[in-house]
Amino acid sequence: MPDAWSDKDERQYQHIKQQMRDDGKTNDEAEEIAARTVNKRRQQQGRTDNATPQGSGNPNTPLPERTRQELYNRAKQLSIAGRSNMNKEQLVNAIRQRQNG
Known part of the structure; x- marks a missing residue:
């Protein structure tokens, strides 16, 4: 623990x-x-030092069900340009394109 x-x-x-x-x-x-x-x-609940999640979410969770922050973190891992200006739907599409292409 x-x-x-x-x-x-x-x-x-x-x-x-x-x-x-x-x-x-x-x-x-x-x-x-x-x-x-x-x-x-x-x-x-605010019981951690980090104000925002640092991870990219459970890999078994479909992309649309993840939070925007989790999608942003995943886009960052994939070095997707322009991610800070993308909404959730745009992040999902960009991640799918990068993973499939």
Whole structure:
């Protein structure tokens, strides 16, 4: 358990991890998804140092279901020019073009 996590965060992590294992995910996948979920909740509640998410979202989540910030972070990873001026739909399209092209 990371130092910043509360006991409640740890219980949520264990519960989500078990759900993912029950859904057929590997232990590593389940741990990653559970940690990302708990950390995202902590960030949304303002209990982290970062004001905005630093990740690009769960890779199993379809692009349109991710937040604009997650899409922006993914576009940054892919070095997509003009990403700061793009809306969510434009980011989805640009990421799809880069990944498929």
